[in-house]
Structures are given as C-alpha cells and as structure tokens.
Amino acid sequence: MLIDEIARPDDVRRQNRRLVLAALRRHGLVSRTDIVAQTGLSPSTVSAITTALIAEGIIGESRDGDTTSHRRGRPQVALTLNPEIATIATVELALNLIHAVLYDYKGHMIAEEFRRVPTLEATTADLIKSICKMLDNLLEGRPATAGRLMHISMGVQGVTDAASATMLWSPITPDSNISFGAELSARYGVAVAVANDCNMIAEALRSIDPVQYAEDFAAILLSHGIGMGLYLKGQQFVGANSSAAEFGHMLHTPNGALCRCGRHGCIEAYASDYAILRRISGQDENAQPAQDVDTATFDEVADRARSADGEERAAFRKAGQAIGSGLRSLFSLIDPVPVALVGPGAGVFDLIEDELRNMISGTSGWGVTKNLNINCYPDEHPLILQGCMMTSLLHLDTQIFAPGDTKEAPLKRAI
Amino acid sequence: MLIDEIARPDDVRRQNRRLVLAALRRHGLVSRTDIVAQTGLSPSTVSAITTALIAEGIIGESRDGDTTSHRRGRPQVALTLNPEIATIATVELALNLIHAVLYDYKGHMIAEEFRRVPTLEATTADLIKSICKMLDNLLEGRPATAGRLMHISMGVQGVTDAASATMLWSPITPDSNISFGAELSARYGVAVAVANDCNMIAEALRSIDPVQYAEDFAAILLSHGIGMGLYLKGQQFVGANSSAAEFGHMLHTPNGALCRCGRHGCIEAYASDYAILRRISGQDENAQPAQDVDTATFDEVADRARSADGEERAAFRKAGQAIGSGLRSLFSLIDPVPVALVGPGAGVFDLIEDELRNMISGTSGWGVTKNLNINCYPDEHPLILQGCMMTSLLHLDTQIFAPGDTKEAPLKRAI
DNA sequence: ACTATTTTTTTCGAGCCTCGAAATAAAGAG
C-alpha cells in the first residue's frame, strides 16, 4: 500500500487473500488449519477466504494427497492452487535467441519453444513478429484443459523500464525503446512485465532458496554484459527511472577501458567476456569490443588461464579486481549482502576469486566484510526462466486474484 | 504495511488517520472540506476521523484563522495540530558539539541549548551524561503549557543502525556501538530515533522543498566526512544493516589514499576537508589524516584556490573528480536523481563543479545525465536540525497518533 | 426582518471486513 493512498475496507480482504495464496504457493498442499498457523489469521477468516477462492475456481480441495496422517479427529483437507485457472507465458530475449515457455498456474511447464534469431540485426518489428509467432504456436498447441492466458513476463538482456514495460536500450538489438509491453499487451489482452534478466534471476533465487536469499541479496550476472538484480528489505530494488541496478556500468577506472555502452572505465569494460578476450588478444583497451563471444572460445581461454600463469590469468585477475571494486562500492552503499554470481563468469570464479575478495577486504570501522557469502551459478538460463515464471505467477497471486473479482482488464481476444 | 503482514479492519482507520494528519502537517490550517479534497476520503469519513482526533486533543478547531473568505454558505472551520499535545526533543551530535532543541507538536521551537564537548576524547558515559543534562535542563525550563515529551531524534555524525537506534561507529568519538536509543529511551520513557546526519538532511530537504525533493533525490554532506542521505521512490533508503548509504566510502581509486575509516581509496580520502588539506600540505596521501579541520583554514585554502591556479586548486579538482566518480557509479545503480550538496564542501562548489560534471558526463545508451540538477547548501546545521524535528514529528503522526489509542509505551517518568 | 440559497459538516443505514464463541463435521479409540 502506498504511503499516501487511502485505505478501504476491501483492501483488508485483498491483503489477506494474498497471504493465503502466498501460503499455497510456497507449500503446494496446505490445509486451512495450516494456513491459520502460517498467516495468523483466524479460522473464520481463512474459511471465508478459502470458500471464496474455491468458488472462483482459483484453488481447489485435493483429496488424492497423502492421507498418511492417521491421527485422531477430523482429517485436514488439503487445498492447492488450481493449475487450470490460468496459463502464463514467459519470454527470454538473449543474444541471438528467443525462448518462450507456457506454464500453468501451479508453475508446471506446459510447452516451450526455442528460436535462433539474429538479434543484432533484428528490427523491432522482427522481434515482435518472432515472439508473437512463437507464442501463437504454443497457445494453439496447448491442451484443452489449460486455462486462458493471463500474464506474460519478459526477461531481456538490456535496460528496462518496469513502469512502461519497455526495453530502453540493449546491447543485443539495433533498436532502442522497444515497447514490448504495449505490443504484447495489445495483442494478447493481458498485462505484460518486462524486466532485465538480472531482476528475473534474483526473483528465481528467492523462490529457489528462500533461506539463503531472503531479505537482502544481490544476483550478479557475468556474461556478455554485467548486470545485477538486487533485493533489499525483501523488495526488488529498482532505480528512479529504469528498473535495473546497472552494476556493470559503475565506474571502475576513470577514463579507463572502452565499454560497450560508449563510456570509459565501466566495470563491464574489464570484467565481461568481451573485455577479457579483448585484453588477451592484445588489443588496445579502447578498441571497439566484440559483439558476440562464443562459449567455446571463452572456455578455452579459461582453461589456458588455469594451466599457466600468463596473459590469460592476468586478464581474469583484472576482471576480479573490477568486480571486487564494484562490490566494495556497492557494499558501502547498502552494507554487505550475500552475493550470487551467475552466468559464464561464475564458471571461472576460481580465476577471479582471489582478486575479488582482496578488493572487498580491508578494515572498516563497522561493517563486517569477511566471510562474504558468494555462490556461483554458471548457467543463467534456468534462473532467468524461473524468474520470469515467478514474476508472472506472483502477479496473478497479488494483482489479479487478490481483489476477488475481475477488476483486471478482461481478455480482449479469447485464444 | 509489510507484505507478509495480516490486515485488520482497524488498519484501515490507522492509514486514513495518517492521511488526515499528513494534510494538517503540510498546510497548517485546513478545513474538513480541504481534507476531503486532498485525501480523497469521503466527507463522512473525514468527519469521523477529525471528531476522534479532536476528542483525543491531537488537533483542534482554530477560529482565529483568516476568516477572510466571505463566500456564501456555511463557512469552513479551520483545523490545526494542537501544539501542546506533545513535546519532542532533537539532539545533534557533531564534532565537539552537542545541540539539543525542544519543539512543540506543530514544529515550533520551544528552547535550545548548545554545548561544546570534546567528543574525540569523550567516553560513552560522558556523551550520555552531557545529553541528558541538556535535555533535563530544557525540559525543566519549558513552559507549563508544553505537552509531555513523546519522542527524541538524534542526528549523529557516524554510522548508525536505525533498528537498534545505535551509533555503530563514528569518526568523532573514541567509543563505538553506542546505544543512544536504549539509554535515552530508558531514561525518558519514549521512543528514540538515531540516524546519520545525512538522513536527517534528506528528511529536511523533503519537508522544505517538496517540489524539488520529491520521490527520488540524494543529499550529500561534504564536511569532515562525506555521507549521503537518499530518497528512492518516496522512501528513505536504508541499507541492509546500517542505515546510511556511505557514499564517502565508495571506492574511488583502488589502493589509493588512506581514509579515516582505515581503508584506502575511498571517495572521502580525496574529497573531505582533511583530504584536501593533507594534499595541499604536501603530505603523503597515506599520512594519517587530521582529526579536526577548522573552518577558517578551509576557507582560506578555498580563497587561495580561487585566486591562483596552484596546489590548492588542484586539490579541489581532485575532490571534484572523486565526488563525480562516486556520482557516476551511484547513478549507474539508481539512475540520475537531483542532488543536494550540503556543508562546507557545498561552499566551494565553484572549485569542484567542472571536474565533477566532467566525470558524470559521457555517452550512455539510456539514462540522461545532462542538466543534472545540483543545489548547494553550505550550512548543514539548520538542515540537520530540521530533519531531526521532522523525523520526530512524523513518528508521532504515523506511529503514535495513528492507532488512535495509547498503544505506545506510556511515559514511565513524568517530567 | 425573514426567507431562499449555498456550502459545510454530521448523522444514519448499508455493506464490507475480522474475530471469538458456539455449532457442526468427520475421523479414530474404546
């Protein structure tokens, strides 16, 4: 609830419905009694809310569940989200690749499609056409039991504005300011979320390991570019205008190496794959960076760095320094938080760890920077996917199924 | 309302009471009709809320107001906060100085006291004793009509933890982890807020110029240390643990100049007054920095820098670069926001502006960094004071007078 | 002077919501 917004009696119900749905989302099968325990709501209220939810078809009673508990007394009846009440779609836009997936309301994959698209030359129209074609395919082919499409989430490699669901700029497309949200929303008649892939990764980590990634943590994607998704006080951190915390474009070295964004000295200009390869190839650090670095080359370089102490190892050390210096500055602003390193760069953590930790260590009057918790996830794609899915599902839980009736714009075109 | 907190019907009333009190706080005299227009609540609800507020003595009808509007119809009756319902106290702790002030609930100063205290040698007990003595003096001497003390806000030069109302570390005291909150709270039986002085400055700017300092802005204090108070999406930004965004300790130059915090290369090690003087005096940049820089010396140096292009001017340029590089990194994370420079450093903005703007300019694929809005406030003390006052008053408005009854711990000791 | 008009504020009932207590439902235990 916004601070300057007026509260109405139904807001109470909305909020409590969210709590109930959140409990069901966390643990697949939950009884009303469990919900009472988890939320703190009274049994009467839980009864009222679940009855309404069942009547609306959002949740259902599940008798087939493990009736193992042969305790005395009336048995609890398990409730569960109704997978068929809605379908959601996710779209991942990466370099030369679009990946679209359909999920049901419980988060089970219904269908998926990959498509190689030359994004570096693709116009806005090309991209939109490809995405729509893929979604149309998937939607037509899905089983009759699947619910209607109710939300789309896009994770893109680029700078986004969440409010307008727009991709402001991307290193992988020639066009800028692409309103994916408006286009898809008009075509499919549903709300569309567009966010940076790093935001999606953070969302995924939180749902995968809520203990480790709880209130405050950072997910840093080390790949063609370097981005960050940040949770602070249990909320996704978004900037004033664009939604991404552009960790990769914090300043590492004034007037330093040329970055793909056109400025000089960004962390990315030292720590991204193109920066590492540029350095190893002996090019000037102001040379125009390569647009696409293939995985095989990167892996080979990493292997050479591991086997002998040469230019390669030095390049990774430089990368570690850049990331470390960024973390040091970041931690000055927000205090140290657990960090997840994601993507190809996480696969070479052994080559950058020393320099990275070295940068963030050092005496500080207060904060405790030692024993910083860093986990690595070399494959970013499953996380981006999962994050998109969670974004859509949480949107349904909190925005569409929370008010209790169809305040959301109704589907314009049945699919 | 926290995301995972359960909503009750009375929460609605609490929120709407906050809205009414906020309207009264913004514009001193407001009629019920005005409140209806400002909040969007129905006349019935506003009537109910104001009636309760009047019965509780929190607000009152003010007939003496300008009854100039001789329009037709029943005249509006102006409502106003009752200044005598509460007294609040603010304490500013700065280098060698404690400043304590009493205000009424409308924000009018009742009494104040300055005291010079050698903070660099003062123990925790010394500081607490001084503060309590000052507060006792002020509270005893205040007029009989003044309300009882209901909140204390402290703005300190140091790193604080808002949750525990503790000063974790400060450059101006020998002791660390001083629980001002607990001590004062136990003694005066009221809630105590302890925050970094920069947070207070940001709070003050927002109340002084809500147009310019609205949803997103940064207040940067350039003084003995360099700190920042940040508003993002209309909320005070606080880190994961400590409450301050330690802008001054972001990394400017890896392995660079020695900072007062013990690390190397912090922005503060280049841009604070001690850093500037260290450089001009020809000392090594790893020399232990001076503890206290007096204003006269600093002004003199600034004058020399203005009159001739020598070591002095170079030092200020260095400072401008350090601040600029920090802003560049900050803006990468949160997007560019209006900036207020506060304190002595703001008085020499002419000497640092060029280098500062130079650092943050440059092409960027998305954000618009040009025409960055920077305002200067050379005297930080009035802002810190005002910020402390607003912090306390808003606490009363939203935490104590919002629930409608005395849920807050009652005064243990009448004063 | 007195009524009509206009504007502000309060009152009243409907329709939400949560909650506690009591009632009902559905099992195992004896």
Place this chain on the structure above:
DNA sequence: CTCTTTATTTCGAGGCTCGAAAAAAATAGT
C-alpha cells in the same frame, strides 16, 4: 455405537468506509 479429538463452518458483535439525507451556518435577495 458412543466418546474423544481435531477441522471447519456458522453466527453475532464490533470495526470501517461510503452515499444519501439531514442539519448547521453563513450570505443574498426582497
């Protein structure tokens, strides 16, 4: 087949906001 235990629903009390109507308090007009 009844008793005990546990889960869930029902019901009434007490909040809350809101719209409509009523009451209050001024000016305007005759």
